[in-house]
Amino acid sequence: MSDEHRDHYYLASFQEDHHHVIDETGAYNQKPPSIVLSSTYGSQVFDDPSSYMSFTDYNSLANAFGLSPSSSEVFSIGDLGGGGNNNENPVTPNSSVSFSSSEAGGEEDSGKTKKENPPKVSEDGGQCSKKEGKTKKKGEKRQREPRFAFMTKSEVDHLEDGYRWRKYGQKAVKNSPYPRSYYKCTTQKCTVKKRVERSFQDPSIVITTYEGQHNHPIPVTLRGNTAAMFSHSMFTPAPMETTRPVIFPQDILVQMAPHLSNQAGANSTYPQILNDQHLYDHQYHHQVPEYGLVQDIVPSMFFKQEP
Protein backbone atom coordinates (compact mmCIF):
# COMPACT_ATOMS: atom_id res chain seq x y z
CA MET A 1 0.00 0.00 0.00
CA SER A 2 2.67 2.39 0.91
CA ASP A 3 4.32 1.58 -2.37
CA GLU A 4 1.20 2.18 -4.23
CA HIS A 5 0.57 5.47 -2.65
CA ARG A 6 3.92 6.60 -3.63
CA ASP A 7 3.30 5.64 -7.14
CA HIS A 8 2.91 8.12 -9.78
CA TYR A 9 -0.55 8.05 -11.17
CA TYR A 10 -2.14 9.49 -14.18
CA LEU A 11 -5.81 9.91 -13.83
CA ALA A 12 -8.51 10.63 -16.27
CA SER A 13 -12.16 10.79 -15.56
CA PHE A 14 -14.98 10.78 -17.97
CA GLN A 15 -17.47 13.34 -17.02
CA GLU A 16 -20.98 12.22 -16.86
CA ASP A 17 -22.71 15.22 -18.27
CA HIS A 18 -22.88 13.91 -21.80
CA HIS A 19 -24.43 10.61 -21.34
CA HIS A 20 -26.72 10.37 -24.23
CA VAL A 21 -24.44 8.91 -26.73
CA ILE A 22 -27.06 6.85 -28.38
CA ASP A 23 -30.45 8.25 -29.05
CA GLU A 24 -33.67 6.42 -29.58
CA THR A 25 -32.88 5.83 -33.20
CA GLY A 26 -29.61 4.30 -32.35
CA ALA A 27 -27.67 7.21 -33.77
CA TYR A 28 -24.68 8.36 -31.91
CA ASN A 29 -24.38 11.64 -30.29
CA GLN A 30 -21.07 12.77 -31.57
CA LYS A 31 -20.16 14.78 -28.60
CA PRO A 32 -17.09 13.31 -27.04
CA PRO A 33 -16.81 13.16 -23.32
CA SER A 34 -14.91 15.65 -21.38
CA ILE A 35 -11.84 14.20 -19.93
CA VAL A 36 -10.33 15.11 -16.69
CA LEU A 37 -6.68 14.72 -16.25
CA SER A 38 -4.88 14.86 -13.06
CA SER A 39 -2.25 12.85 -11.46
CA THR A 40 -0.78 11.97 -8.19
CA TYR A 41 2.71 11.37 -7.21
CA GLY A 42 3.06 9.98 -3.81
CA SER A 43 0.72 11.90 -1.63
CA GLN A 44 0.92 14.91 -3.80
CA VAL A 45 -1.74 15.71 -6.28
CA PHE A 46 -0.85 17.61 -9.34
CA ASP A 47 -3.71 19.51 -10.76
CA ASP A 48 -1.77 20.08 -13.87
CA PRO A 49 -0.09 16.87 -14.81
CA SER A 50 1.79 18.55 -17.56
CA SER A 51 3.64 20.45 -14.93
CA TYR A 52 5.56 17.42 -13.95
CA MET A 53 4.74 14.65 -16.31
CA SER A 54 7.13 14.18 -19.08
CA PHE A 55 5.99 15.60 -22.32
CA THR A 56 5.78 12.16 -23.78
CA ASP A 57 3.70 10.77 -20.97
CA TYR A 58 1.35 13.62 -20.95
CA ASN A 59 0.95 13.50 -24.66
CA SER A 60 0.31 9.82 -24.52
CA LEU A 61 -2.37 10.33 -21.99
CA ALA A 62 -4.02 13.08 -23.87
CA ASN A 63 -3.74 11.26 -27.14
CA ALA A 64 -5.29 8.23 -25.64
CA PHE A 65 -8.42 10.26 -25.39
CA GLY A 66 -8.12 11.96 -28.66
CA LEU A 67 -7.16 15.20 -27.10
CA SER A 68 -4.33 17.47 -27.56
CA PRO A 69 -2.53 18.20 -24.36
CA SER A 70 -3.65 21.72 -24.55
CA SER A 71 -7.20 20.84 -25.28
CA SER A 72 -9.80 22.78 -23.46
CA GLU A 73 -11.42 19.49 -22.70
CA VAL A 74 -8.66 18.63 -20.37
CA PHE A 75 -9.48 19.57 -16.86
CA SER A 76 -7.89 18.84 -13.65
CA ILE A 77 -9.19 17.40 -10.51
CA GLY A 78 -7.86 17.16 -7.08
CA ASP A 79 -8.52 13.68 -6.04
CA LEU A 80 -9.53 10.27 -7.09
CA GLY A 81 -13.15 9.62 -6.61
CA GLY A 82 -14.38 13.13 -6.95
CA GLY A 83 -12.59 14.67 -4.10
CA GLY A 84 -12.18 18.36 -3.76
CA ASN A 85 -11.25 20.33 -6.75
CA ASN A 86 -11.21 23.93 -7.45
CA ASN A 87 -11.65 23.77 -11.12
CA GLU A 88 -14.33 25.48 -13.05
CA ASN A 89 -15.31 22.10 -14.33
CA PRO A 90 -15.91 20.23 -11.17
CA VAL A 91 -15.88 16.52 -11.26
CA THR A 92 -18.81 15.02 -9.65
CA PRO A 93 -18.47 11.90 -7.62
CA ASN A 94 -20.52 10.36 -10.34
CA SER A 95 -17.74 10.48 -12.80
CA SER A 96 -18.41 7.55 -14.97
CA VAL A 97 -15.07 6.04 -15.62
CA SER A 98 -11.64 7.05 -14.69
CA PHE A 99 -8.33 5.54 -14.95
CA SER A 100 -4.96 6.23 -13.64
CA SER A 101 -1.65 4.70 -14.26
CA SER A 102 1.63 4.33 -12.63
CA GLU A 103 4.96 3.89 -14.19
CA ALA A 104 6.78 0.65 -14.17
CA GLY A 105 7.86 -0.38 -10.80
CA GLY A 106 11.52 -0.68 -11.38
CA GLU A 107 11.80 2.83 -12.46
CA GLU A 108 9.42 4.01 -9.84
CA ASP A 109 10.85 2.15 -7.00
CA SER A 110 14.41 2.88 -7.63
CA GLY A 111 14.14 6.49 -8.29
CA LYS A 112 11.29 8.03 -6.54
CA THR A 113 9.63 5.93 -4.00
CA LYS A 114 11.50 3.98 -1.49
CA LYS A 115 15.01 3.63 -0.51
CA GLU A 116 16.58 0.86 -2.43
CA ASN A 117 17.09 -1.89 0.02
CA PRO A 118 19.46 -4.62 -0.89
CA PRO A 119 18.05 -8.09 -0.94
CA LYS A 120 17.48 -9.15 2.56
CA VAL A 121 17.39 -12.87 2.69
CA SER A 122 19.41 -15.40 0.89
CA GLU A 123 17.16 -17.41 -1.30
CA ASP A 124 18.09 -20.79 0.03
CA GLY A 125 18.40 -19.55 3.51
CA GLY A 126 15.24 -19.74 5.46
CA GLN A 127 12.56 -22.16 6.21
CA CYS A 128 11.00 -21.59 2.87
CA SER A 129 9.69 -25.10 2.87
CA LYS A 130 6.05 -24.36 2.69
CA LYS A 131 5.94 -20.86 1.44
CA GLU A 132 8.85 -21.11 -0.85
CA GLY A 133 8.05 -19.74 -4.20
CA LYS A 134 5.32 -17.81 -2.65
CA THR A 135 6.80 -14.47 -3.23
CA LYS A 136 8.97 -15.19 -6.17
CA LYS A 137 12.41 -15.55 -4.81
CA LYS A 138 13.27 -14.36 -1.46
CA GLY A 139 15.68 -11.58 -1.66
CA GLU A 140 14.58 -10.75 -5.11
CA LYS A 141 12.98 -7.42 -5.03
CA ARG A 142 9.52 -7.48 -6.38
CA GLN A 143 9.36 -5.60 -9.54
CA ARG A 144 6.32 -3.60 -10.18
CA GLU A 145 4.63 -3.70 -13.49
CA PRO A 146 3.04 -0.66 -15.01
CA ARG A 147 -0.34 -0.21 -13.50
CA PHE A 148 -3.52 1.42 -14.60
CA ALA A 149 -6.48 2.00 -12.41
CA PHE A 150 -10.00 2.39 -13.65
CA MET A 151 -12.76 3.89 -11.64
CA THR A 152 -15.98 2.48 -12.90
CA LYS A 153 -19.42 3.09 -11.72
CA SER A 154 -20.97 -0.28 -11.36
CA GLU A 155 -22.78 -2.43 -8.94
CA VAL A 156 -20.73 -5.36 -10.11
CA ASP A 157 -17.39 -5.66 -8.46
CA HIS A 158 -15.56 -7.71 -10.98
CA LEU A 159 -16.02 -6.14 -14.36
CA GLU A 160 -15.70 -8.37 -17.37
CA ASP A 161 -13.02 -7.14 -19.68
CA GLY A 162 -12.73 -10.07 -22.00
CA TYR A 163 -9.95 -11.82 -20.19
CA ARG A 164 -10.25 -14.69 -17.79
CA TRP A 165 -9.21 -14.04 -14.25
CA ARG A 166 -8.67 -16.18 -11.25
CA LYS A 167 -9.18 -14.72 -7.87
CA TYR A 168 -6.26 -15.48 -5.63
CA GLY A 169 -6.86 -13.36 -2.64
CA GLN A 170 -9.00 -10.92 -0.83
CA LYS A 171 -8.05 -8.51 1.86
CA ALA A 172 -9.83 -6.03 3.97
CA VAL A 173 -8.89 -2.53 3.05
CA LYS A 174 -7.86 -0.22 5.76
CA ASN A 175 -10.34 2.56 6.36
CA SER A 176 -12.79 0.97 4.02
CA PRO A 177 -15.65 -1.39 4.69
CA TYR A 178 -15.11 -2.97 1.31
CA PRO A 179 -12.57 -5.69 0.70
CA ARG A 180 -10.05 -5.66 -2.10
CA SER A 181 -9.93 -8.67 -4.36
CA TYR A 182 -6.87 -9.86 -6.21
CA TYR A 183 -7.06 -11.52 -9.60
CA LYS A 184 -4.56 -13.05 -11.96
CA CYS A 185 -4.99 -13.64 -15.63
CA THR A 186 -5.50 -17.36 -16.05
CA THR A 187 -3.72 -17.53 -19.37
CA GLN A 188 -0.45 -19.37 -19.13
CA LYS A 189 2.61 -17.19 -19.00
CA CYS A 190 0.50 -14.10 -18.65
CA THR A 191 1.41 -12.36 -15.46
CA VAL A 192 -1.18 -9.65 -15.54
CA LYS A 193 -2.93 -9.03 -12.29
CA LYS A 194 -5.72 -6.85 -11.25
CA ARG A 195 -7.12 -5.62 -8.02
CA VAL A 196 -10.71 -4.73 -7.55
CA GLU A 197 -12.08 -2.68 -4.76
CA ARG A 198 -14.89 -0.32 -4.09
CA SER A 199 -14.38 3.27 -3.31
CA PHE A 200 -15.32 3.87 0.26
CA GLN A 201 -16.20 7.41 -0.69
CA ASP A 202 -18.67 6.32 -3.27
CA PRO A 203 -19.59 2.67 -2.97
CA SER A 204 -21.06 2.70 -6.42
CA ILE A 205 -17.59 3.19 -7.84
CA VAL A 206 -15.41 0.20 -8.47
CA ILE A 207 -11.70 0.78 -8.68
CA THR A 208 -9.98 -1.73 -10.88
CA THR A 209 -6.23 -1.64 -11.02
CA TYR A 210 -4.45 -3.54 -13.74
CA GLU A 211 -0.84 -4.45 -13.32
CA GLY A 212 1.17 -5.62 -16.26
CA GLN A 213 0.25 -6.23 -19.81
CA HIS A 214 -1.35 -9.18 -21.47
CA ASN A 215 0.91 -10.99 -23.87
CA HIS A 216 -1.90 -12.84 -25.57
CA PRO A 217 -5.16 -12.09 -27.29
CA ILE A 218 -8.45 -12.03 -25.52
CA PRO A 219 -9.63 -15.60 -24.97
CA VAL A 220 -12.22 -16.66 -27.49
CA THR A 221 -14.26 -18.66 -25.09
CA LEU A 222 -15.96 -15.76 -23.54
CA ARG A 223 -19.65 -16.21 -23.18
CA GLY A 224 -21.10 -16.55 -26.60
CA ASN A 225 -20.92 -13.69 -29.00
CA THR A 226 -19.25 -11.47 -26.53
CA ALA A 227 -15.91 -12.77 -27.55
CA ALA A 228 -16.71 -12.01 -31.11
CA MET A 229 -17.68 -8.59 -30.15
CA PHE A 230 -14.57 -8.02 -28.17
CA SER A 231 -12.39 -9.27 -30.89
CA HIS A 232 -14.26 -7.32 -33.44
CA SER A 233 -13.88 -4.18 -31.52
CA MET A 234 -10.27 -4.89 -30.91
CA PHE A 235 -9.18 -5.89 -34.32
CA THR A 236 -11.35 -4.03 -36.71
CA PRO A 237 -11.31 -0.43 -35.85
CA ALA A 238 -13.64 1.48 -38.06
CA PRO A 239 -13.55 5.08 -39.05
CA MET A 240 -14.68 7.21 -36.22
CA GLU A 241 -17.38 8.82 -38.25
CA THR A 242 -19.26 5.59 -38.41
CA THR A 243 -18.27 3.67 -35.38
CA ARG A 244 -17.73 4.30 -31.80
CA PRO A 245 -14.33 3.25 -30.71
CA VAL A 246 -13.99 0.90 -27.87
CA ILE A 247 -11.53 1.25 -25.13
CA PHE A 248 -10.12 -1.52 -23.07
CA PRO A 249 -7.52 -1.54 -20.45
CA GLN A 250 -4.99 -3.00 -22.76
CA ASP A 251 -5.65 -0.28 -25.26
CA ILE A 252 -5.01 2.29 -22.71
CA LEU A 253 -1.92 0.50 -21.65
CA VAL A 254 -0.66 0.63 -25.15
CA GLN A 255 -1.61 4.19 -25.54
CA MET A 256 -0.62 5.41 -22.19
CA ALA A 257 2.74 3.87 -21.97
CA PRO A 258 3.96 2.98 -25.40
CA HIS A 259 7.44 3.15 -24.11
CA LEU A 260 6.61 0.39 -21.70
CA SER A 261 4.82 -1.85 -24.06
CA ASN A 262 7.70 -3.10 -26.07
CA GLN A 263 8.74 -5.61 -23.52
CA ALA A 264 8.53 -9.22 -24.54
CA GLY A 265 6.59 -8.42 -27.61
CA ALA A 266 3.63 -7.51 -25.54
CA ASN A 267 0.68 -6.18 -27.42
CA SER A 268 2.12 -7.11 -30.70
CA THR A 269 -1.22 -8.57 -31.60
CA TYR A 270 -3.14 -5.47 -30.83
CA PRO A 271 -3.61 -2.68 -33.21
CA GLN A 272 -3.48 0.67 -31.58
CA ILE A 273 -6.95 1.55 -32.46
CA LEU A 274 -7.28 4.65 -30.44
CA ASN A 275 -4.98 6.81 -32.41
CA ASP A 276 -6.69 9.95 -33.55
CA GLN A 277 -9.99 8.73 -32.39
CA HIS A 278 -12.31 10.13 -29.84
CA LEU A 279 -13.68 8.19 -27.04
CA TYR A 280 -17.32 8.44 -26.70
CA ASP A 281 -19.21 8.10 -23.59
CA HIS A 282 -20.92 4.97 -22.67
CA GLN A 283 -24.17 4.16 -21.07
CA TYR A 284 -24.58 3.33 -17.48
CA HIS A 285 -27.52 2.06 -15.63
CA HIS A 286 -28.62 -0.09 -18.52
CA GLN A 287 -30.41 2.60 -20.37
CA VAL A 288 -30.18 1.04 -23.79
CA PRO A 289 -32.03 -2.23 -23.87
CA GLU A 290 -30.36 -3.54 -26.99
CA TYR A 291 -27.09 -3.50 -25.18
CA GLY A 292 -28.37 -5.77 -22.54
CA LEU A 293 -25.94 -8.57 -23.05
CA VAL A 294 -22.97 -6.38 -23.39
CA GLN A 295 -23.83 -4.34 -20.44
CA ASP A 296 -24.45 -7.41 -18.50
CA ILE A 297 -20.94 -8.45 -19.17
CA VAL A 298 -19.29 -5.10 -19.35
CA PRO A 299 -21.40 -3.10 -17.03
CA SER A 300 -19.52 0.11 -17.22
CA MET A 301 -16.84 -0.32 -19.71
CA PHE A 302 -16.89 1.01 -23.20
CA PHE A 303 -18.55 -0.83 -25.92
CA LYS A 304 -19.55 -0.07 -29.39
CA GLN A 305 -22.25 -0.85 -31.80
CA GLU A 306 -22.39 -0.55 -35.48
CA PRO A 307 -24.75 2.23 -36.45
Added chain:
DNA sequence: CGACTTTGACCAGCGC
Protein backbone atom coordinates in the same frame (compact mmCIF):
# COMPACT_ATOMS: atom_id res chain seq x y z
C1' DC B 1 -13.29 -33.83 -12.16
C1' DG B 2 -11.57 -29.53 -13.41
C1' DA B 3 -11.99 -24.73 -12.73
C1' DC B 4 -12.75 -21.42 -9.66
C1' DT B 5 -13.48 -19.14 -4.95
C1' DT B 6 -12.70 -18.68 -0.10
C1' DT B 7 -9.86 -17.96 3.62
C1' DG B 8 -6.23 -18.27 7.01
C1' DA B 9 -1.42 -17.98 7.14
C1' DC B 10 2.80 -16.25 5.71
C1' DC B 11 6.12 -12.83 3.94
C1' DA B 12 8.10 -8.30 2.64
C1' DG B 13 8.26 -3.54 3.11
C1' DC B 14 7.76 0.38 5.73
C1' DG B 15 7.20 3.62 9.66
C1' DC B 16 8.02 4.39 14.33
Added chain:
DNA sequence: GCGCTGGTCAAAGTCG
Protein backbone atom coordinates in the same frame (compact mmCIF):
# COMPACT_ATOMS: atom_id res chain seq x y z
C1' DG C 1 13.44 -4.42 16.50
C1' DC C 2 8.57 -4.40 16.42
C1' DG C 3 4.16 -3.95 14.69
C1' DC C 4 1.20 -2.85 10.93
C1' DT C 5 -0.35 -3.50 6.32
C1' DG C 6 -0.53 -5.00 1.54
C1' DG C 7 0.23 -8.79 -1.31
C1' DT C 8 0.51 -13.70 -2.15
C1' DC C 9 0.16 -18.63 -1.41
C1' DA C 10 -2.19 -22.83 -1.12
C1' DA C 11 -5.39 -26.04 1.09
C1' DA C 12 -10.07 -26.67 1.43
C1' DG C 13 -14.46 -25.85 -0.25
C1' DT C 14 -17.86 -24.99 -4.00
C1' DC C 15 -19.86 -25.29 -8.40
C1' DG C 16 -21.12 -26.87 -12.97
